[in-house]
Amino acid sequence: xxxxxxxxxxxxxxxxxxxxxxxxxxxxxxxxxxxxxxxxxxxxxxxxxxxxxxxxxxxxxxxxxxxxxxxxxxxxxxxxxxxxxxxxxxxxxxxxxxxxxxxxxxxxxxxxxxxxxxxxxxxxxxxxxxxxxxxxxxxxxxxxxxxxxxxxxxxxxxxxxxxxxxxxxxxxxxxxxxxxxxxxxxxxxxxxxxxxxxxxxxxxxxxxxxxxxxx
Numbered sequence: 001x002x003x004x005x006x007x008x009x010x011x012x013x014x015x016x017x018x019x020x021x022x023x024x025x026x027x028x029x030x031x032x033x034x035x036x037x038x039x040x041x042x043x044x045x046x047x048x049x050x051x052x053x054x055x056x057x058x059x060x061x062x063x064x065x066x067x068x069x070x071x072x073x074x075x076x077x078x079x080x081x082x083x084x085x086x087x088x089x090x091x092x093x094x095x096x097x098x099x100x101x102x103x104x105x106x107x108x109x110x111x112x113x114x115x116x117x118x119x120x121x122x123x124x125x126x127x128x129x130x131x132x133x134x135x136x137x138x139x140x141x142x143x144x145x146x147x148x149x150x151x152x153x154x155x156x157x158x159x160x161x162x163x164x165x166x167x168x169x170x171x172x173x174x175x176x177x178x179x180x181x182x183x184x185x186x187x188x189x190x191x192x193x194x195x196x197x198x199x200x201x202x203x204x205x206x207x208x209x210x211x212x213x214x215x
């Protein structure tokens with residue numbers, strides 16, 4: 001299988017190095033073919049390499065991620081953009097989605113999750129950090145793009161943390177230790193998660209999470 005060619009655009013060298021390190025174990029399927037630190041160098045690098053996917057920071061010297069989208073999308077519609085930002089502000093999410101980005105994830109994402117996001121965007125799906133779903137649904141007037149699961153937006157950030165760990169098989173006590181909360185609080189969150197997702201037990205929760213590639 002041909003590797004997905006990726007350009008990383010971020011004004012912090014440590015972030016670009018971190019992305020390279022996180023994606024290193026996926027080098028057989030994802031290849032970083034270039035980097036850029038501002039709008040002008042990003043446009044130049046993208047035109048020169050014509051990557052499959054661009055990991056694009058929202059805030060860049062020279063005009064921001066939106067400026068890169070406006071310069072590239074009209075002339076290279078085959079290049080797909082995945083925003084990778086520390087910001088989860090609604091205005092930032094909406095700006096790049098309107099500009100043509102196919103997804104938006106925050107820098108708290110893990111290496112495997114980032115690799116999956118790149119694959120999904122390259123395949124033509126949309127991919128968003130779960131708790132950003134509400135912004136995107138508002139933008140699209142309630143219409144969810146492929147790859148977006150609005151059910152996750154029903155959960156609070158803490159419930160999403162608990163969901164991932166419980167679905168992965170951790171006991172309530174282990175989840176509580178990892179999240180620095182009591183096992184009783186974990187149990188309360190778990191009950192709320194099952195109720196909101198209309199599931200009956202932890203086994204169904206695990207299947208639900210795996211089906212959405214949350215594990």
